[in-house]
Amino acid sequence: MITRTEWALxxxxxxxxxxxxxxxxxxxxxxxxxxxxxxxxxxIATAWNILGGYAGYVNFGTPAFxxxxxxxxxxxxxxxxxxxxxxxxxxxxxxxLLGLGIGYxxxxxxxxxxxxxxxxxxxVLQTVMINWEYVGGSRGISVIRPSGPPFGxxxxxxxxxxxxxxxxxxxxxxxxxxxxxxxxxxxxxDNEEAAECMGVPTxxxxxxxxxxxxxxxxxxxxxxxxYVTFVEPxxxxxxxxxxxxxxxxxxxxxxxxxxxxxxxxxLATAQQLATVxxxxxLNLLIVGVVLVLFVVVAPEGIxxxxxxxRGR
Amino acid sequence: MFSWDLLANxxxxxxLLGGFYAAVSLGIGLVFGLLDIANIAxxxxxxxxxxxxxxxxxxxxFDPILSGILFTPVFYxxxxxxxxxxxSSFERRGEESLRGLVFFFGILFILEVSLSLKFGVDxxxxxxxxxxxxxxxxxVGIAFRYLIPCVVGLAMTGALYLxxxxxxxxxxxxxxxxxxxxxxxxxxxxVHIKTIAFGVGIAAASLAGALxxxxxPVVPSTDRDYIGRMFAITVxxxxxxxxxxxxxxVLLGVTESLMSTxxxxxxxxxxxxxxxLLVLAVRPAGLFGR
Numbered sequence: 001m002i003t004r005t006e007w008a009l010x011x012x013x014x015x016x017x018x019x020x021x022x023x024x025x026x027x028x029x030x031x032x033x034x035x036x037x038x039x040x041x042x043x044i045a046t047a048w049n050i051l052g053g054y055a056g057y058v059n060f061g062t063p064a065f066x067x068x069x070x071x072x073x074x075x076x077x078x079x080x081x082x083x084x085x086x087x088x089x090x091x092x093x094x095x096x097l098l099g100l101g102i103g104y105x106x107x108x109x110x111x112x113x114x115x116x117x118x119x120x121x122x123x124v125l126q127t128v129m130i131n132w133e134y135v136g137g138s139r140g141i142s143v144i145r146p147s148g149p150p151f152g153x154x155x156x157x158x159x160x161x162x163x164x165x166x167x168x169x170x171x172x173x174x175x176x177x178x179x180x181x182x183x184x185x186x187x188x189x190d191n192e193e194a195a196e197c198m199g200v201p202t203x204x205x206x207x208x209x210x211x212x213x214x215x216x217x218x219x220x221x222x223x224x225x226x227y228v229t230f231v232e233p234x235x236x237x238x239x240x241x242x243x244x245x246x247x248x249x250x251x252x253x254x255x256x257x258x259x260x261x262x263x264x265x266x267l268a269t270a271q272q273l274a275t276v277x278x279x280x281x282l283n284l285l286i287v288g289v290v291l292v293l294f295v296v297v298a299p300e301g302i303x304x305x306x307x308x309x310r311g312r
Numbered sequence: 313m314f315s316w317d318l319l320a321n322x323x324x325x326x327x328l329l330g331g332f333y334a335a336v337s338l339g340i341g342l343v344f345g346l347l348d349i350a351n352i353a354x355x356x357x358x359x360x361x362x363x364x365x366x367x368x369x370x371x372x373x374f375d376p377i378l379s380g381i382l383f384t385p386v387f388y389x390x391x392x393x394x395x396x397x398x399x400s401s402f403e404r405r406g407e408e409s410l411r412g413l414v415f416f417f418g419i420l421f422i423l424e425v426s427l428s429l430k431f432g433v434d435x436x437x438x439x440x441x442x443x444x445x446x447x448x449x450x451x452v453g454i455a456f457r458y459l460i461p462c463v464v465g466l467a468m469t470g471a472l473y474l475x476x477x478x479x480x481x482x483x484x485x486x487x488x489x490x491x492x493x494x495x496x497x498x499x500x501x502x503v504h505i506k507t508i509a510f511g512v513g514i515a516a517a518s519l520a521g522a523l524x525x526x527x528x529p530v531v532p533s534t535d536r537d538y539i540g541r542m543f544a545i546t547v548x549x550x551x552x553x554x555x556x557x558x559x560x561x562v563l564l565g566v567t568e569s570l571m572s573t574x575x576x577x578x579x580x581x582x583x584x585x586x587x588x589l590l591v592l593a594v595r596p597a598g599l600f601g602r
Binding site (some may be wrong): 040056058060108109111112113115116117119121123124125127128130131138150200239242243245246250281282285286287288289291292295296 | 344351352397401403410411413414415418419421422425428429536539541543544547576578579581582585586588590592593600
């Protein structure tokens, strides 16, 4: 008898294998370039949803975590030329520590105040990075990719890495959702006092959610320096990440792991197409409009719409 | 290195900046502090007001302050409309906290991107006779482009104080912030009152936008700098207390000015957010909390 968890693991491995297969095909390089961004948003949206969707704490500071991953990588590349797996792990850990920090903030801050504090955190960290010359300061820093990557092209290699990271993120989210942790988070999302009274360890769960969410956001950011080869504060801390990170789960549906994946794939693909065919400014406008439309008209996202159609 | 002249100049510049920051924060104090509506999009209306002023100044040579005042009815109506959408989509359904926040974040983003599509990312500024002039007083220079926004900001603070304390609608707004149910029992419609308050809040933001573009050039992404300032001042000032808002604004203005004089302007951004984080972590009720 094969359990559902084993099915999920097998499906994850199949997706990674498919990613490697795609990389071996050596299609038009742009496809890998765009595919990387879409997969990166799958990680970001999934990570955001662990805190925002499951626990109900809206994080506006996604860029802070993403940039912590990216800047940890920049620092390690400059310092010891660390290999990519070390960068990803270290980037994730630094962002996880930051996540743990904001987890303690939830002790005092709920709802709106928590969201504003996370936004504040992003700006403070951006200011620190602007003033830290070692990692490029406000002018930014160039990063040289290692030579001789697998598949003959570093972006293609990063595409396979991001595929694996996306699978990891989704599996983690799915595991959390199906376990007692997910049920506890759902309880504290609906009513934190009631959950606490029923014996749900709310603080531990919140710390867990912020740390895991932070870790995955940092992981998504760690390969970023090698992807763009030039890191500067405005691109690493872009507000686009904050908007996309919450727009994608909101559009897909926040209650299930598949929601952020649907939202990320749809929205990121649409953005990539719009960037090529129209302009990058206009595609951001589309994200904003779609987001507002969805929260007003379909607050449960695409998953909610599907459920409503099925329910009839 | 240290000079008293520099210090005096920095303090005076900070005080003037504080008056302007008060103007910037009055609207959010009303909307967030009193009505509990987390309007993250407030800074975007500030910038929208600045651009409206820019267009009037550039095309017709209007004085920035005058055109800011002329635009307030328009922004009042915009604000009232935004509140109506917010009310019918979120507040009535009891979903205001999370989705409402996302809604306003989306509006912030839409306004910012629309402005950069229309006007590009170049810095825009206004022309007026007094911009660039200054007076010298005991070794301390006072620039008119700071002095006038400060005076207007103080006037706005006084006007809002009188409005909330002395007029029927102002008192109704205070009442709605304290007990909505009781207000309904008195026969007043809280939604109507809140629409007025929200409209006034947005109108105040637009007028502050006119002051903003008088002080310094503006780009669409300037709104981000003011998210932290607005919320820091509102929280520090004790959520909707007008006097508290003024004190907090002056405190922030002076701190930022000292920081930018003695540590460099690139750090001044972190001041407001740092204060905000600190206040939220240590004393969320602010200095003058209820």
